[in-house]
Amino acid sequence: MLDFPTWKKTWLWLITAIAIFAALPSIFSLSGQRWPSALPDQTVNLGLDLAGGSHILLEAEVSQVATQRLENMEEAVRGAMRQAEPRIRIGDVSTANGRLSFMLDDPADIDRARELLLPLVNGTGLTREWDLQVVDGNRVVLSQTQAGLDQAVNDAMDSATEVVRKRIDALGTREPTIIRQSDTRIVVQVPGLEDPDALKELLGQTARLEFKLVDETALPSDVAEGRAPPGSEIVPFAEGSSGEGQSLAVRRLGGIRGDNLVGAQQSFDPQTNEPVVSITFDQQGGARFAQLTTENVQKPFAIILDGKVLSAPNINEPILGGTAQISGGFTVDTANNLAISLRSGALPIDLAVVEERTVGPDLGADSIRKGIIAMAIGSLAVVVLMIATYGRFGVYATIALVINVLMILGIMAVLNSTLTLPGIAGFVLTIGAAVDANVLINERIREERKRGRRVIAAVENGYSEASRAIYDANITNFIAGVLLFLFGSGPVRGFAVVLVIGLFTSVFTAVTLTRMWVAGWLRKTKPKDILL
Structure with missing residues (x-):
């Protein structure tokens, strides 16, 4: 039990060193120091309550x-x-x-x-x-x-939630929280977002793209008054388009929707150098688009986005390559946002922003500062108690405690996890739980010494017997943490992440590392007694 060959000690120290090194970029970032750019810089993400950001509540038009x-x-x-x-x-x-x-x-x-x-x-x-x-x-x-x-509404909300997730991920933000709330609402929290208006514009765009033939039989006077021939409908031109302020009569059925898109990129028109969006259809969509353009050469067709006509060009020749170009008075930013929306898919249902809340980074910085103060005070109290009660063994427990905190940060950084305010509470809780293992071990060693066992036997039995109770306790905590992560959301998940990671690191540091240190001290000094 106390035998630690060189390869095993090397392996344990290597794991510890890697985890501590992975924590350093996060420590530098939280303290405001610059981390060397030549070194890996994976850091722990800060949640909305710590980094600030945007909280938006979306409601669907069912x-x-x-x-x-x-x-x-x-x-x-x-x-x-x-x-x-x-x-x-x-x-x-x-x-x-x-x-x-x-x-x-x-x-x-x-x-x-x-x-x-x-x-x-x-x-x-x-x-x-x-x-x-x-x-x-x-x-x-x-x-x-x-x-x-009801089933259709539920399916639409599930699809809308996934589309929202894809759009936000395309913005490059990290660890957004996107969950359904009730039957018709979606909560979106994006930490560190500096431009909430751009987020609202992106999420508020349905991105329902349609290609419909223009009804050339419609009289301009009827169209101006909002009357369409049978089988057609009146669609207004979008703001900024060449026909802004006017409307167009298009065939209601028989067009093509953007459901078959497989790609959309912002590009530039080679003739006018204006920003446009280049789209690509899948095989089925490309075949339908080719059929539509082949059967209607020299006829106009309307490109409609969210119920507004972007443009209505003539089909000069069949378009057979499965690609097309959308123009409509775009800027580079608006064309890029439209490309993101089209790539992520159309929202099956319109979403309106019914609540918006912005969390400032100053509030997050204050939360971090107070959380660190609470952790420091708690750690200091634990350290003093452990050293005063268990002497050398308390020192080992203290060192293990520091390594434990660093390992949690390092593992969270490697896993790209998010640290929330409840996560800081999880850190404080982990400090207490980590020391519990050492208390059990040390008290067990005391009992073995009182029974008259020699030092080596008492330490070996103390670790062996206490380890079983430690493993049993941590298994139940692990189950609770996993359930919190699976069924919780947002801050609850943040707490669960720290809790679960802390369980593994606590057992590793409090049991395995301290046992290695105690074994090395016993072999080196061969004490006749230990002060516990």
Whole structure:
């Protein structure tokens, strides 16, 4: 138990030295000192409560989900009826009152139509998403079920949360907190962000990109008054575009959405040198885009972003390469933000900022200072008590305690973890818990000496017997820490990270390192007794 060969001591000191070295950049950073640029500089990230930053609460417009589902169902129904053999002709299509209804030209087609609609109505899950009714023998009515709508809203919120995460990660920020709150809200916390307005603009952009054919049959006077021909809709031009202040009539169905994008980059138009966004479709999207442009050469098509027309160029020739270029009076920054939004995917639902809170870095600095003071006072009290009670063994425990704190910082830096205010509380708690192990060991050694065992046997049995209790206690704490990390969020996770890492480092320093030091002292001095 007290035998430590050279290779084992070398290995333990190497692990300790690496962890301490990994902690040094964080210590320099927290103290305001400059760390040499030639050396690795991985540091512990500071959470929102320590580094300052932005807290934003987003709320979704859930009514859009029902509207979008109606539009998708209408397009699916039209496609299914058109592809039927022989074709099933329908008319008098209506989406009023949140329901999709249409008439069959031939009532005899009702059974065939029902068979084609059943897969669309039932969906792919266990929840029935639509109710299908036949009225007057030839009118089909599709109504959204509440269960189907609730599931769609939940799926949209999950997708929106992931899109928000991708957009914020693209900004280069570290360790953002992005969680759902209730059914329709998302909490976003970004530590160290200096420009919250840019964040709000990025998150507030739905980035729903569409390519739709312009309805050339629409009269300019009708468009100006907001009237569109059947099957079309009026879409206004975006601010800053060439048609700002005007509107355009576009075909409501049959266009292409940006769901098939695989790439988007800010670039420059080679002819005008204006900032643009170059986009790339996947194979399916590229084929659909090629078909659209091939079938409509010399016709205008509108590039629509979030319900606003960016531009409406003519299709001069088929675009077959699966790439396109979006222009619309961009600056470099706005083009880059749009590229980020398109790469991360369109938000399935609009998000509005309903709460904004900015935490200043001064508050975080004050929290760090007070946390360090609390840690220092607590550590000093523990050190005095340990040395006064256990003498040399208390000194070993104190050295192990210092190494323990440094190892926690080093491991957190290597893992790119975030330190929060509760994390500092975890540090203080770890200091007390780390000393517990040494108290158990030293008291066990005392008991063994009182039973008359020799020094070597007492120390060996003390470490052996106490270690089992230490491992059992730390296993239960580890389980609690893992559960806090898995089911907690934000500050709770920050506490759990320090707790779990501290459990491993505490056992390593308080048990393994101190045992190595005690074993070396015993072999060197061969004392007849120990003062405990």
